[in-house]
Amino acid sequence: xxxxxxxxxxxxxxxxxxxxxxxxxxxxxxxxxxxxxxxxxxxxxxxxxxxxxxxxxxxxxxxxxxxxxxxxxxxxxxxxxxxxxxxxxxxxxxxxxxxxxxxxxxxxxxxxxxxxxxxxxxxxxxxxxxxxxxxxxxxxxxxxxxxxxxxxxxxxxxxxxxxxxxxxxxxxxxxxxxxxxxxxxxxxxxxxxxxxxxxxxxxxxxxxxxxxxxxxxxxxxxxxxxxxxxxxxxxxxxxxxxxxxxxxxxxxxxxxxxxxxxxxxxxxxxxxxxxxxxxxxxxxxxxxxxxxxxxxxxxxxxxxxxxxxxxxxxxxxxxxxxxxxxxxxxxxxxxxxxxxxxxxxxxxxxxxxxxxxxxxxxxxxxxxxxxxxxxxxxxxxxxxxxxxxxxxxxxxxxxxxxxxxxxxxxxxxxxxxxxxxxxxxxxxxxxxxxx
Amino acid sequence: xxxxxxxxxxxxxxxxxxxxxxxxxxxxxxxxxxxxxxxxxxxxxxxxxxxxxxxxxxxxxxxxxxxxxxxxxxxxxxxxxxxxxxxxxxxxxxxxxxxxxxxxxxxxxxxxxxxxxxxxxxxxxxxxxxxxxxxxxxxxxxxxxxxxxxxxxxxxxxxxxxxxxxxxxxxxxxxxxxxxxxxxxxxxxxxxxxxxxxxxxxxxxxxxxxxxxxxxxxxxxxxxxxxxxxxxxxxxxxxxxxxxxxxxxxxxxxxxxxxxxxxxxxxxxxxxxxxxxxxxxxxxxxxxxxxxxxxxxxxxxxxxxxxxxxxxxxxxxxxxxxxxxxxxxxxxxxxxxxxxxxxxxxxxxxxxxxxxxxxxxxxxxxxxxxxxxxxxxxxxxxxxxxxxxxxxxxxxxxxxxxxxxxxxxxxxxxxxxxxxxxxxxxxxxxxxxxx
Numbered sequence: 001x002x003x004x005x006x007x008x009x010x011x012x013x014x015x016x017x018x019x020x021x022x023x024x025x026x027x028x029x030x031x032x033x034x035x036x037x038x039x040x041x042x043x044x045x046x047x048x049x050x051x052x053x054x055x056x057x058x059x060x061x062x063x064x065x066x067x068x069x070x071x072x073x074x075x076x077x078x079x080x081x082x083x084x085x086x087x088x089x090x091x092x093x094x095x096x097x098x099x100x101x102x103x104x105x106x107x108x109x110x111x112x113x114x115x116x117x118x119x120x121x122x123x124x125x126x127x128x129x130x131x132x133x134x135x136x137x138x139x140x141x142x143x144x145x146x147x148x149x150x151x152x153x154x155x156x157x158x159x160x161x162x163x164x165x166x167x168x169x170x171x172x173x174x175x176x177x178x179x180x181x182x183x184x185x186x187x188x189x190x191x192x193x194x195x196x197x198x199x200x201x202x203x204x205x206x207x208x209x210x211x212x213x214x215x216x217x218x219x220x221x222x223x224x225x226x227x228x229x230x231x232x233x234x235x236x237x238x239x240x241x242x243x244x245x246x247x248x249x250x251x252x253x254x255x256x257x258x259x260x261x262x263x264x265x266x267x268x269x270x271x272x273x274x275x276x277x278x279x280x281x282x283x284x285x286x287x288x289x290x291x292x293x294x295x296x297x298x299x300x301x302x303x304x305x306x307x308x309x310x311x312x313x314x315x316x317x318x319x320x321x322x323x324x325x326x327x328x329x330x331x332x333x334x335x336x337x338x339x340x341x342x343x344x345x346x347x348x349x350x351x352x353x354x355x356x357x358x359x360x361x362x363x364x365x366x367x368x369x370x371x372x373x374x375x376x377x378x379x380x381x382x383x384x385x386x387x388x389x390x391x392x393x394x395x396x397x398x399x400x401x402x403x404x405x406x407x408x409x410x411x412x413x414x415x416x417x418x419x420x421x422x423x424x425x426x427x428x429x430x431x432x433x434x435x
Numbered sequence: 436x437x438x439x440x441x442x443x444x445x446x447x448x449x450x451x452x453x454x455x456x457x458x459x460x461x462x463x464x465x466x467x468x469x470x471x472x473x474x475x476x477x478x479x480x481x482x483x484x485x486x487x488x489x490x491x492x493x494x495x496x497x498x499x500x501x502x503x504x505x506x507x508x509x510x511x512x513x514x515x516x517x518x519x520x521x522x523x524x525x526x527x528x529x530x531x532x533x534x535x536x537x538x539x540x541x542x543x544x545x546x547x548x549x550x551x552x553x554x555x556x557x558x559x560x561x562x563x564x565x566x567x568x569x570x571x572x573x574x575x576x577x578x579x580x581x582x583x584x585x586x587x588x589x590x591x592x593x594x595x596x597x598x599x600x601x602x603x604x605x606x607x608x609x610x611x612x613x614x615x616x617x618x619x620x621x622x623x624x625x626x627x628x629x630x631x632x633x634x635x636x637x638x639x640x641x642x643x644x645x646x647x648x649x650x651x652x653x654x655x656x657x658x659x660x661x662x663x664x665x666x667x668x669x670x671x672x673x674x675x676x677x678x679x680x681x682x683x684x685x686x687x688x689x690x691x692x693x694x695x696x697x698x699x700x701x702x703x704x705x706x707x708x709x710x711x712x713x714x715x716x717x718x719x720x721x722x723x724x725x726x727x728x729x730x731x732x733x734x735x736x737x738x739x740x741x742x743x744x745x746x747x748x749x750x751x752x753x754x755x756x757x758x759x760x761x762x763x764x765x766x767x768x769x770x771x772x773x774x775x776x777x778x779x780x781x782x783x784x785x786x787x788x789x790x791x792x793x794x795x796x797x798x799x800x801x802x803x804x805x806x807x808x809x810x811x812x813x814x815x816x817x818x819x820x821x822x823x824x825x826x827x828x829x830x831x832x833x834x835x836x837x838x839x840x841x842x843x844x845x846x847x848x849x850x851x852x853x854x855x856x857x858x859x860x861x862x863x864x865x866x867x868x869x870x
Contacts, residue, residue, distance in 0.1 A: 009619035010597040012590065014630030016618070021658035025650070027639050034635070059597070072622035078658075116639045123635075127593035128600055155447065158562035159754040162445040162494070163598035165563055183451070184444035187507035195448035200469070200558075200761035203769040204462050204551045211769070215460070223456035223513075235772050309754060318748040319594040326635035334638040334646070337670050 007062040008069050008088075012124045016073065019117045020081040028084075028117035033328035033347045036096070036110035036130060038103065042138075042317030044423025047414065049141045049407060050097040050109055051171040052133030054400060057393045059125055060090055090118055094388035100174055100403030101383060102410045103134075104363050104426045108348045109322060111368075111384065116329070123324040131322050132164060133171045135314035137407075139291070140175035142315065143307055145411065145419050146295040151178035152305045153194045155286065156312035168312045174403050177311075178304070189400060196229040196256045196284060196306070203234065213240060217247040229254035229284055232269070241269055245276045254282035254303070262287060263300045270301035290315045291421055333435075344434055352428075353378040360413045366433040373433045442497040443504050443523075447559045451508065454552045455516040463519075463552035468763035468782045471531070471545035471565060473538065477573075477752030479858025482849065484576045484842060485532040485544055486606040487568030489835060492828045494560055495525055525553055529823035533833050535609055535842035536818060537849075538569075539798050539861045543783045544757060546803075546819065551764070558759040566757050567599060568606045570749035572842075574726070575610030577750065578742055580846065580854050581730040586613035587740045588629045590721065591747035603747045609838050612746075613739070624835060631664040631691045631719060631741070638669060646670060652682040664689035664719055667704070676704055680711045689717035689738070697722060698735045705736035725750045726856055768870075779869055786815040787863075795848045801868040808868045 022028035041048055065073075065085040074082055092114025103109050110126065112119045143152060154172040157165035169185030179194035180186065186193040197220055205216040217230050226248045232240030232255045244255055255273070257265050262285045273281050285297065286306030294305055314320075326334055333345030347368040353361045353375045364373055364380070372380060386394045398406070411419065418427025457463035476483055500508070500520040509517055527549025538544050545561065547554045578587060589607040592600035604620030614629035615621065621628040632655060640651035652665050661683045667675030667690045679690055690708070692700050697720045708716050720732065721741030729740055749755075761769055768780030782803040788796045788810045799808055799815070807815060821829045833841070846854065853862025 007597065009617075009622055010592070010600065011618050012592055012616040012630060013618055013621075013628050014616060014633055017630055017659055017663075018633050018636040018655075021654045022636065022639065024658050025654040027636075027654065030639060032639060069622065072618070076628065116635075120633065120635055120639075123633075124593045124600075125597060128595060128597035131594055132596040132599070157445070157447055158559045158759075159566055160563060161567040161596060161599035161602055162442065162560060162563035164567070164596035165445065165559075167596055181447040181449060182444075183446050183448055183507070186448075187444055187504065193448050193511065195452055198449055198453050198555065198558075199771050200551075200555055201453040201457065201462075203761045203771065204457065204465060204467060204555075204764050206764050206767055206769045208767070219456045219460040219462065220453075223459050224452055233771075309756075313753040318753045319744060321744075324593075326638045329639050329641050332641055332643070334641045336634050336638065336668075 005062050006064060006066065006069070007059045007125055008065045009072070010125050010128060011121060013076070015121045015123055016077060016081065016085070018120055019084065020077055022117050023081060023084060028115060030116045030330050032114065032116045032119050032326055034112040034119050034123070034324055035108050035327045035348065036126060036322050036324050037106055037108055038320055038322045040105045040321065041426060042321070045138065045317065046418045046420070046424055046427040048103045048134060048320060049137040049175055050101045050103050050134055051099050051137035051174050052129040052167070053096055053099045053110070053387060054397065054403070055133060055167060055170070056126060056129045057387055057397060059129060060388065063090065063122070063125065064088065084117070088118070088121070089391055090114060090122065091391040092118060093386070095384040096387050097383050098385050098398050098403060098406060099400070100407035100410065104428065104430045106365055106430045106432065107363060108350055108365060108384065111347060127322055127324050131320045133167055134320035134322065135318055136168045136171040136312060137175040138320065139315035139317065140172040140177055140311055141407065141411065142291040142421060143294055143311065144176035146291040146421060147305055148298055150302065150304060152307055153177070153179050153181065153284070154311055155181040155306045156308035157182045159309040160312035165312065170400065172311055174400060174407065176404065176408060197231040199231060199234050202231065211235060214243050214247060217244055221248045226251045227253035229256050229282070231256045231258065233257050233259050237265060237269065238272065241272050242276070245273070245278050250277040250281070252278055252281045254284050256284040256286065256306070258286050263297055266297065266300045266302050295421060344432060346434060348434070350383040351380040352383055353380050354413060358413050359415055360428050362428050363430040364433055365430060367435055440497050441499060441501065441504070442494045442560055443500045444507070445560045445563060446556060448511070450556045450558055451512060451516065451520070453555055454519065455512055457552050458516060458519060463550060465551045465765050467549065467551045467554050467761060469547040469554050469558070469759055470543050470762045470783065471561060471757050471759050472541055472543055473756045474758065475540045475756065476861055477756070480573065480752065481853045481855070481859055481862040483538045483569060483755060484572040484610055485536045485538050485569055486534050486572035486609050487564040487602070488531055488534045488545070488822060489832065489838070490568060490602060490605070491561060491564045492822055492832060494564060495823065498525065498557070498560065499523070519552070523553070523556070524826055525549060525557065526826040527553060528825070530819040531822050532818055533820050533838060533841060534835070535838035535845065537845045539863065539865045541800055541865045541867065542798060543785055543800060543819065546782060562757055562759050566755045568602055569755035569757065570753055571603045571606040571747060572610040573755065574750035574752065575607040575612055575746055576842065576846065577726040577856060578729055578746065579611035581726040581856060582740055583733055585737065585739060587742055588612070588614050588616065588719070589746055590616040590741045591743035592617045594744040595747035600747065605835065607746055609835060609842065611839065611843060632666040634666060634669050637666060648675060649678050649682060652679055656683045661686045662688035664691050664717070666691045666693065668692050668694050672700060672704065673707065676707050677711070680708070680713050685712040685716070687713055687716045689719050691719040691721065691741070693721050698732055701732065701735045701737050730856055779867065781869060783869070785818040787818055788813040788815050789848060793848050794850055795863050797863050798865045799868055800865060802870055
């Protein structure tokens, strides 16, 4: 259904030169485990949201070095390496946190097992996808919480790379946003589509006698019906609202305000709409909203939010800071020891404990070779699920909708301070039970 | 040479519903001018760098609504609109600032002329490309200035969306970085490739007797020659450097330090290398460097920098804040009048004035229908060039290399305070000479 793009060269050059060296001395064939984790959350964030796993599994199928790509590599790789790359198919296993799972510092978000060579070449692709999508989903989840049940339309495509925009819309939907303006996200991932109207459309109805907002509204209603959302802030908002209701009637679907003091304007517009009898006409607000701006409008008569820039840029944290580290070679735990960037060797698993009420207590990261630590009086849910076996996606990968539902549940399980927007420590501590 | 991806659905839904409404009332056919500009620069930035224009012209050729895409749109568009989209070819003109040109608040970075319908549908694609690429190039140019002639390797792919990574590498090269680790950027755009080594490669050389850094270095040198760059900070840096020179000899190409206090370590490692006789071995440093971190190392014996996260995230400004506004309809200037987001109507042109010394003085934005304002004693260079005519790219579009050379010259033309990293006003003022 989805066409597979070739993803082989979304890769850093050093991964292939390392393969070249590893093929010569036999290291290439050593069984290895790589682990993806974030050393910390962005400043003050209480939790992160895993996203991109579904895209990663798709992208793996496109990780093929075809003739064109091999030709681009022969300048710096020797023939044996090129032959190996030409035959490349990932044949190992991947386990990981499902999409929509919360993560905390040190959570083993993804575990890739295979030979050194087959696993090392996936580093950049894995991190690009998870770092981008998780950054967007993590910001989006905070916005969704701040909106407290009111729908949010994702409309940030124009503020990020054109392909990143599609992935952003997907991640935002995973995190609970209602819909997206991005057409490719609707086509490719089935994210519900939405849209309002453009200032340029109103402005385009300008003639020798000046602007004609009424003609613009009439044309939009004629084409899209009275259920449409009219953009009322191109000129004077009060006049815009009056004209909108005159043209569409009291059954007008919605009005959008995209500038000014959104709280004040929402109250004024609500009162005006109610006075005009348009009591069910919805008010959509937008304009550089982030989670704090959304929260600040909680008491105002706003029916839906549009978010853009702050969503696609991760609201101050545009990348999730995940790293891809070799943790085990031939069954031996390995770790870098240089200052400030230490990591913990050995393949790991994780459980999250919870009280009877469902509220989570801590995350426990332990050696995958050991039994899970006992957690008296608390439930302990394993966090990794199988994603890829023998190089192929497992049959029952969670869907985007399932990830979305999973996150909605997971957010409810946070201790109450964990959902706050204020800066602080991770919502629950992570305990490492390692040899 | 470059395969054309389909770009038609990198578009916000409302653009197509507006086309639908505009087709019904005839607005679709009105001749229009849309203008791209940034209302302001990111906080404290002195200049912006235009990037993405070359990618945009390529992407235009892929803006085609094929049967698959039309099928995805029929749920919300009527048959006449689908027919119009199926026939869509941009047939208008585009002028703009060349890649590598500086821009300031209000600079008319791009001017799109065509019918309302054919131009309005390009809004998202245009902005996605220019906002992303310009954000990265603007940050990159500051890093290049801070590096004061030392080469910078772009290695940020893993911190951004996999396709954004390719565009980031291109924008970084435009801005003067020396090379990239991103293989697709080398293949697609000819950006010089570079790479060093991976911690995982050293760690993979661990056996029952523990780590064997020497074996890792030997394998790398065997495969890649003594000119390679060895990563010396996996374990103890001093021992790593000693082992590196023992294995490769004093002709070792370089060592890389990726953690710790880079200034202190660079001095220690330089002294050690010199003591060992490896006086020409280069020192490459990396690790969350931004323009300030690069500048802080100016007095240290660093030969090259690797930058990643801060580059691809625009060093605090991940999007350039450009907007796409309708400014003229049927020859009549139009502008939104709502609060805080006012814009200036009418099609515009711009010149940048300079003294005999080459130092620029101001940017003048004026009506494209008028003569350029006179600038006694100063040269005045027109800033827009033709990019697309009758829907087709012009024959002599500047290449990426030409854009890179142009920016290098443009940076030299800034008043000296404009190249400073400290926050401040735009390096030169913009003067609007409009009716």
